[in-house]
Amino acid sequence: MYQEVILDHYKNPHGRGLRDGDVEVHHVNPTCGDEITLRVKLDGTSIQDISYEGQGCSISQASASVLNELLVGRQVDEAVKVQEVFLELMQSKGKLEPDDAMEDVLEDAVAFAGVSKYPARVKCALLSWMAWKDATAQALGDGAVRESA
Amino acid sequence: MTPQLPGLLDAEAIRKDFPVLDRLVHDGKKLVYLDNAATSQKPRQVLDALSEYYERYNANVHRGVHTLAEEATALYEGARDKIAAFINAPSRDEVIFTKNASESLNLVANMLGWADEPYRVDSDTEIVITEMEHHSNIVPWQLLSQRTGAKLKWFGLTDDGRLDLSDIEQVITEKTKIVSFTLVSNILGTVNPVEALVRRAQEVGALVLIDASQAAPHMVLDVQALQADFVAFTGHKMLGPTGIGVLWGRQELLEDLPPFLGGGEMIETVSMHESTYAPAPHKFEAGTPPIAQAVGLGAAVDYLSAIGMDRIAAHEHAITEYALRRLKEVPGLKIIGPDTPEGRGSAISFTLGDIHPHDVGQVLDEQGIAVRVGHHCARPVCLRYGIPATTRASFYLYSTPAEVDALVEGLEHVRNFFG
Ligand SMILES: Cc1ncc(COP(=O)(O)O)c(C=O)c1O
Numbered sequence: 001m002y003q004e005v006i007l008d009h010y011k012n013p014h015g016r017g018l019r020d021g022d023v024e025v026h027h028v029n030p031t032c033g034d035e036i037t038l039r040v041k042l043d044g045t046s047i048q049d050i051s052y053e054g055q056g057c058s059i060s061q062a063s064a065s066v067l068n069e070l071l072v073g074r075q076v077d078e079a080v081k082v083q084e085v086f087l088e089l090m091q092s093k094g095k096l097e098p099d100d101a102m103e104d105v106l107e108d109a110v111a112f113a114g115v116s117k118y119p120a121r122v123k124c125a126l127l128s129w130m131a132w133k134d135a136t137a138q139a140l141g142d143g144a145v146r147e148s149a
Numbered sequence: 150m151t152p153q154l155p156g157l158l159d160a161e162a163i164r165k166d167f168p169v170l171d172r173l174v175h176d177g178k179k180l181v182y183l184d185n186a187a188t189s190q191k192p193r194q195v196l197d198a199l200s201e202y203y204e205r206y207n208a209n210v211h212r213g214v215h216t217l218a219e220e221a222t223a224l225y226e227g228a229r230d231k232i233a234a235f236i237n238a239p240s241r242d243e244v245i246f247t248k249n250a251s252e253s254l255n256l257v258a259n260m261l262g263w264a265d266e267p268y269r270v271d272s273d274t275e276i277v278i279t280e281m282e283h284h285s286n287i288v289p290w291q292l293l294s295q296r297t298g299a300k301l302k303w304f305g306l307t308d309d310g311r312l313d314l315s316d317i318e319q320v321i322t323e324k325t326k327i328v329s330f331t332l333v334s335n336i337l338g339t340v341n342p343v344e345a346l347v348r349r350a351q352e353v354g355a356l357v358l359i360d361a362s363q364a365a366p367h368m369v370l371d372v373q374a375l376q377a378d379f380v381a382f383t384g385h386k387m388l389g390p391t392g393i394g395v396l397w398g399r400q401e402l403l404e405d406l407p408p409f410l411g412g413g414e415m416i417e418t419v420s421m422h423e424s425t426y427a428p429a430p431h432k433f434e435a436g437t438p439p440i441a442q443a444v445g446l447g448a449a450v451d452y453l454s455a456i457g458m459d460r461i462a463a464h465e466h467a468i469t470e471y472a473l474r475r476l477k478e479v480p481g482l483k484i485i486g487p488d489t490p491e492g493r494g495s496a497i498s499f500t501l502g503d504i505h506p507h508d509v510g511q512v513l514d515e516q517g518i519a520v521r522v523g524h525h526c527a528r529p530v531c532l533r534y535g536i537p538a539t540t541r542a543s544f545y546l547y548s549t550p551a552e553v554d555a556l557v558e559g560l561e562h563v564r565n566f567f568g
Contacts, residue, residue, distance in 0.1 A: 001511070002566070032507060032523045033531065033538045055537045057507030058567070124507065 001118060002058070005111035010058040015068035019051040023139040027131040029123050034060045038131040042139050045076045050132060059112075059121050064128035066109045076136060082106065083129055090125055092116050154471055156463035158456065160549045166192040166452075167547055178517030181555045186335050186363060186496040186543035187521050188385045191449075195388055198448035202441045210440055211414060211431075225440050228447030229430070235450040236380065237371040238397055245396040245403075245430040246438050250362040251285040253381035253396035254329070256433060257358050258289040259409040261327055262297055268326065268356065268406060272298030275324040277355070279304040279312055279341075280533055281334045284526040286360045290329065299326070306533050310337040310486035317349050325355040332375075333363035336527040336541065337486030338469075338493040340364075347376050356402070362386060365395075366545070367465055367494055369458040372397050384442065388449035393442035396433070403429035410435040453546075461546045465495040468544045472497055472553045479560050485530075485539050495548075498525070498539035501560060504567045506540040512563045513540075518556055 018024075021039025028035045034056030041049040050068050054061065071079045085105045089096055094117030098110045115125045164170050167190045172180045182190060202224065208217035210225045226241075233241040247253045261270045270276060276290050276299050294301040302320050305313045312330075321328055328350045333340050343359065350357045358379040364370055366387035372380050379402075384393035398406075408415055408426055412435030417425040426432045453461065470490040476482055481502035487493040501509055510522035521541045524531045531538060542556055 002508075007567075033528065034507075035537070055505075057505035057511075059507070061505075118511070121507070121511070 001114040001121070003111040003114065005108050006058060006062045009062035009065040009069075009108065013061060013065035013068075015049075015051060015072065016053070016065065017051060018053050019049055021049065021051060021135075023135045025131050025135040025138070027127055027134065029056070029060070029127055031120070031123070032057075034124055034127055036060070036064060036128050036131050038064075038128060038135055040132065040135040040139050042076070042136075045140075047072055047074050047076060047079055047136075052128060052131075054128070056127065057121075057124055059115055060124040060127045063109075063112065063125045066107075066112075067128050067132060070107060070109060071132070076140070079136075080133075082109075083133060086112075086129060087126070089113055090116050090122050093119075154467040154550060156467040157550075158460060158464040158546060160464070160547050163456070164547045166194065168193060168196075170547060174517050175515055178515075181516075181518040181552045181559075183542040183544065183548070183552065183556060184519045184521045185366075185545040185548070186386070186525075186541065188391070189366060189388050189545055190547070191388055191390065191445075192452050194452050195390065195445050195448045199390060199441055199445045202444045207441075209437055221440060224444050224447075225438065228443040231447040231450050232395055235370070235454060236365070236395075236397060237373050239373060240400055242428070242430055243397050243400050243403065245398065245433045246443050247394040247396055248392055248439060249385070249394040250360065250381050250383035251289075251394075253383075253394050254286050254358070254360060255289045256396055256409055257327075257329070257379050257381070257398075258293045260406040261356075262293050263407045263409070264405075265407075267354075268402075270297050270299045270326045273324065274326045275300045275302055275322065277302050277304070277321055277325050277328045279330045280306050280529050281310075281312070281337055281339065281527060282329075282331055282529075283335055283360065283362070284528070285362075286329055286331060287529070300324075304330075306337075306530070309488070310334075310339050311492075312339070312341055314342070314345060317345065321346075321349045321353055321355060323353050325350070325353055327356045327358060329358040329360065331360040331363065333361075333367070333494040333496075334486070334527070334530075335363045335496060336498050336525040336530050336539065338496040338498070339487055340492045340494060343375055343377070351376075363494060363496065366453075367458075368462045378402055384446040384449065387446075388452055389446035390442045392439045393446045395446075398429070400429070403433070408432050408435070412436040414438070456546065464546055465544055465548070466490060468548050468550065468553065469493065469495045469497065471550055472542065472544070472556070475553055475557045476560075479557060479564070481564065482560065485534055485536065495545070496541055496543035498541045500536055500539055501563065504563060506538040508567060509540045509560070509563050512566055513556070513559045516555075516559045516562065518559045520556075 036054035038052040208221040210222040357377040359377045361382040365382040385391040415435040485498040506522035
């Protein structure tokens, strides 16, 4: 489960630290105490920045780093698609073998495929993604999509 | 080589009674089960008592004249006798079966919320707990406080993981109705000073509830010596099945205090307008109780008593002393809680540099070593010490020094992996 890619992101996280944003959210994983504070900065529907600060295990921290790397600079609707594919992978209970198409969408995030076999850790991997989804929904003024990991 | 430690039980012989301890995990790794504070494993004797109950006696209790109903009732009530003897209760009628310690603690909170004077908890009164309680001994009191307006107060902790009683006279006052605290902390391992707390509570006329969930499995528990008013514990941590807990309470209190749950079994007569209640303990046992589970718990205390709780305590003390010594050799490891074997139980929490406990637990698991990671349902303790979580190893009567060695080796591996 601890792929090199995950350990790399954990040791050298992308975009860590809180910067200017439109909306800030704080999400916790109540079963283990992982926490993340995340801000999104949008320019219209384009994602200018996703900044974050958190504490947690290598999986939750690396996942936030991958999120930043993957989504900053994209359009929100594209990013939502990436999020949906990542969610599908994480909910696959280890049964989904990522194909080339999935790898093209998820890039480094396919390394988390192995994590999906460990129910206790899936929430760690999803923490930052759920926080991002929540923050983005709020930034777009659509409180209805609020949901926590 | 693992040293011979004084006071050890013949753990190899004991382990033969616990089928699950032979399990291999992760492609043939020997299971090293160090999560006993979460739940204990079950000996063959308890498993047999459960299946024998269902195979030979199963019936509902207290309500039939047929043979099985009478036998099942005798087994269920026989389990009550065994528990009463195990905790040295003055009367078997003081032993209430619940589903776990959480229910026992909630039961007391609700009795006091609905009670008349002099027990009644209301907006002029205070409730006292401690910062090292399990959430099960925090949340019921927060609920009671919110519903009644009573003030919730607590004792803080010292840097070395003990209760800070320096302000005991300001915390427990004439307004205090109930003082509820854990005998042994599930996260820090600390054994708390019962006598000082009970003395002060008695001075001001407050009731005392002791959460013995982490004590009953590991040491001699004598409710009369403790001098508390209520003692709660849970069966699954002491070799028993899940779904069975105990609340012991002093007889006159159980007579005076109102029931919480209503239903079959807890009544004397019922009309459409009102009911009268059965005497304790039945008054507090509404509905069909966990019969097989009570029988299983009875078998568990038979098993523990046959070995002797004092000998089990000595075994765990020796293992804990050895574990503390070995863990201190691991670079970057910091023990959260008392770091000497005096006045502590066998649960040891620690942090390992800035490697997150989840990662520690996962890499240990890959080597077959089961520990608990997280805040252990005692999040205020993590907040107090400024840490997100801990890794906890906890031992029992079947734990061996070789398992301590396996843990220490496993932690070396964790350090190399994330180093
Ligand atoms: C000190 C303490 N109190 C209460 C409990 C709650 O026990 P249960 O979950 O069986 O109700 C536990 C167990 O986790 C505990 O360690």
